[in-house]
Amino acid sequence: MEILSQILARNARLVPDRAFIVTDDEAISYAEFATRTARLANALAARGVKKGDRVGLYLPSTPLMATAFWACQRLGAIPAPLSAMFRHAELRKIVERTGLKAVVADGTTWPYFSEIRNEFAALETCLVAGGGQGAEDLDAAMAKASPQFADVACDHRDVASLFFTSGTTGTPKGTAQTHFSLVSTLRDMMVSHRTKFGEEVYLCAVPLFTNFGLTVTLNLCLYTGGTIVLHDRWDTERVMADVKRYGATYFGGTPTMYVYMVNDHDPARHDLSSLRICTTGGSPVPQPVIKRFEELSGVKVAQVYGATETCGQNVMEPTAGIRKAGAAGLPVGSSRIAIVDDDGNELARGEIGEVIIGGDCVAQGYWGDEEATAAAFGPLGWKSGDLGFVDADGFLFIVDRKKDVIIAGGHNIYPLEVESVLYRHHAVAMCAVVGAPDAEKGEIPVAVVVLNEGATATAEDLREWCRKELAAYKAPRRVEIIDDMPVEAAKIRKRDLVAALKEGGLGKYRRK
Numbered sequence: 001m002e003i004l005s006q007i008l009a010r011n012a013r014l015v016p017d018r019a020f021i022v023t024d025d026e027a028i029s030y031a032e033f034a035t036r037t038a039r040l041a042n043a044l045a046a047r048g049v050k051k052g053d054r055v056g057l058y059l060p061s062t063p064l065m066a067t068a069f070w071a072c073q074r075l076g077a078i079p080a081p082l083s084a085m086f087r088h089a090e091l092r093k094i095v096e097r098t099g100l101k102a103v104v105a106d107g108t109t110w111p112y113f114s115e116i117r118n119e120f121a122a123l124e125t126c127l128v129a130g131g132g133q134g135a136e137d138l139d140a141a142m143a144k145a146s147p148q149f150a151d152v153a154c155d156h157r158d159v160a161s162l163f164f165t166s167g168t169t170g171t172p173k174g175t176a177q178t179h180f181s182l183v184s185t186l187r188d189m190m191v192s193h194r195t196k197f198g199e200e201v202y203l204c205a206v207p208l209f210t211n212f213g214l215t216v217t218l219n220l221c222l223y224t225g226g227t228i229v230l231h232d233r234w235d236t237e238r239v240m241a242d243v244k245r246y247g248a249t250y251f252g253g254t255p256t257m258y259v260y261m262v263n264d265h266d267p268a269r270h271d272l273s274s275l276r277i278c279t280t281g282g283s284p285v286p287q288p289v290i291k292r293f294e295e296l297s298g299v300k301v302a303q304v305y306g307a308t309e310t311c312g313q314n315v316m317e318p319t320a321g322i323r324k325a326g327a328a329g330l331p332v333g334s335s336r337i338a339i340v341d342d343d344g345n346e347l348a349r350g351e352i353g354e355v356i357i358g359g360d361c362v363a364q365g366y367w368g369d370e371e372a373t374a375a376a377f378g379p380l381g382w383k384s385g386d387l388g389f390v391d392a393d394g395f396l397f398i399v400d401r402k403k404d405v406i407i408a409g410g411h412n413i414y415p416l417e418v419e420s421v422l423y424r425h426h427a428v429a430m431c432a433v434v435g436a437p438d439a440e441k442g443e444i445p446v447a448v449v450v451l452n453e454g455a456t457a458t459a460e461d462l463r464e465w466c467r468k469e470l471a472a473y474k475a476p477r478r479v480e481i482i483d484d485m486p487v488e489a490a491k492i493r494k495r496d497l498v499a500a501l502k503e504g505g506l507g508k509y510r511r512k
Contacts, residue, residue: 003179004073004160004219005151007186008034011225015198019227021063022246028063030225033070036142038149040071043141044102047125051076051152053101054162056094058109060084061208061232064129064138066218068104073160076152077101080162080174081209084109085471088116089421094164094172095120097368102127110135156180162367163211163308165412174367175211175308182215184360185311186223188333189216192316193250193277200226201274203248205234205257211308212281212410217252220312226250236260240270252279254410255289256441258301262292272297277319279304281410287325303328305396309382310335310361315396327395328388335359337396338380339389346380349392352399355384404494406435406443411473413445418476421469422447427457430485432492433476436501447476448497448506450485482509 002010008030011020016031028036049055055077059065065081072079080098082091091113094100102125105113110132117126117134131137154160160182162174202221206213208230221228229246231239240261242248258280265272275297280290281304290301305315305328315337317329331337338346339353347353358381365373376383388398406413415433422431430450435443447466451457459479466475486493486509500506 001156001180002183003154003156003158004070004182005154007183007223008037008070008073009151011222015225018198018225020222021066022227022229023063023232026063033067035147036067037071037074038147039142039145040067040104040138041075041149042145043127043138044071044075044077044125046141046145047102047127049075049077049102049125051154052158053077054080054098056080056082056098056100056103057209058082058084058086058091058103058105058113059209060106060108061204061206061213061230062106063230064104064106065208065214066230069161069214070222074149074151076154076158078159078162080164081214082164083207083209083471085473087112087469087471089469090172090471092116092119094174095123097172098162098174101125104128104138105132105135106130106138107132154179156183159364159367161215163215165308171417173369173372176364176367177215177308177311178364181311181361181363182219183223184334185215185313186220188335188361189220189313190224192313192332195220195224195226198225200224200250200276201246201248202226202228202250203231203239203242203246204228204252205231205239206253211312212252216306216312221250234260236264240265240272243274244271247274249274249276250278251275252281252304255280256409258293259289259440262289262296265296267296272299275299278302279313279316281305281313305329305398306361307357307382307384309363309376310357310359311363312361314357314359314361322393324391324393324395326397327391328398329396330394331359331396333359333361335361336381337390340380344378344380347389349390352387352389355386355388355396355398356380357382357384406433406445408435408438408443408445408473409441413474415445418445418447418466418470418474421466422449422462424469425457425462425465427451427455428462429453429455430492432485432494432497434494434498434501436478436498438477444477445474446501447479448485448509449479449481450483451481480506482506483511484509 012034019027021028106129126135127138128135164172204217278301300319303317304313314335338356418433429452436446438444486496
């Protein structure tokens with residue numbers, strides 16, 4: 001089986017002149033991309049980065065993120081994509097857990113990292129596009145570096161990337177994806193999508209610091225010798241215009257993205273007929289919206305199910321033949337699904353239990369966290385924490401989430417992480433973060449807070465506090481200040497708060 005660097009070398013040889021990455025500003029061929037990754041690999045190596053070292057990629061969705069990820073593959077280093085929306089609290093946890101040797105950033109992200117950079121003695125190299133205080137100029141370093149690089153040999157069992165997911169603990173955990181698990185997933189997705197090598201045009205508007213954006217979209221594009229039209233942020237008009245402009249054949253997005261496209265579609269301006277395959281995942285799918293999109297585009301939208309811990313799309317709704325309403329789909333390629341009870345015993349078809357994903361796709365575990373790895377990974381595969389069942393035909397149905405995760409527009413928000421930040425505010429005595437229904441996002445995070453006696457913080461004060469510490473999508477959309485928190489056996493009854501929000505308000509928890 002290939003390792004990742006061999007895939008890039010293969011395409012640079014087979015389709016050197018084909019455009020790999022296209023943006024509004026440039027088109028980068030496979031040959032040029034190979035040159036850029038060689039220069040950055042040389043620049044990192046010259047600064048002491050070697051095989052097995054972790055390199056933080058604190059970047060937005062630009063070609064530099066792709067270049068840095070694949071330069072690490074050539075060097076044998078382990079890229080750790082970091083959300084461009086992460087701030088101090090999240091960055092500290094990740095740097096401490098992974099022991100980053102280097103960081104690659106740009107002018108939009110470095111100002112945040114520079115404020116805490118001196119806290120980490122092991123962090124030796126910081127390369128920043130355009131330069132920055134306390135960092136080297138990445139552009140100058142690459143310009144001086146050789147355009148040739150002899151790829152470092154890796155084993156298929158070596159860790160190839162760390163993508164961060166918090167689970168229910170609120171503490172970022174680096175999912176250690178190996179060359180074997182990643183390449184197996186890319187292979188299985190290529191087969192399930194019936195991709196034509198060297199012919200597909202992928203449109204990506206999902207952030208590249210996510211597994212969805214970088215592995216499932218950009219790396220799948222590279223694996224299949226395709227072209228990717230890369231957007232740095234969501235813009236509905238621009239996305240639909242670029243489908244027509246570039247003849248996009250593949251689009252994968254969150255349900256919210258499809259809501260935007262359906263609402264803004266204008267037949268006189270937008271032509272989606274070039275699309276061949278569309279996928280959606282990340283949160284419950286509004287079926288009327290998907291049906292309407294299928295009518296507008298003429299392509300079936302396949303619901304997919306997977307996770308960072310299993311590297312990509314492990315279950316996919318068939319685009320032809322039998323389709324079942326509400327089903328997540330059928331296992332893809334080598335992926336397999338097991339349903340187990342609380343004791344880990346496999347259940348018969350039709351019985352509801354925890355969904356476990358197994359197969360070649362499963363990651364090695366969580367970097368530097370043996371306890372969390374042992375809890376989440378077992379002999380049958382990765383324990384999803386979701387409840388579901390498999391029917392007589394092998395279709396997976398997701399019933400509910402065991403985890404107390406809020407999913408807002410495809411983003412996972414972990415209440416404990418937000419609560420930990422709120423509890424650091426001097427005015428907060430007690431808090432709970434819960435999901436409230438939202439027509440556009442599916443759910444939004446709402447913080448319910450009891451203040452310390454005599455404190456005068458406002459709801460906006462607390463929202464601003466969270467926005468300074470957390471990515472914008474994690475910060476509570478609303479803060480509700482109440483007088484009495486519903487508590488039972490020393491635990492906050494979050495289900496009571498959720499019920500009250502659904503019924504119209506938290507008035508009964510405020511004193512008259």
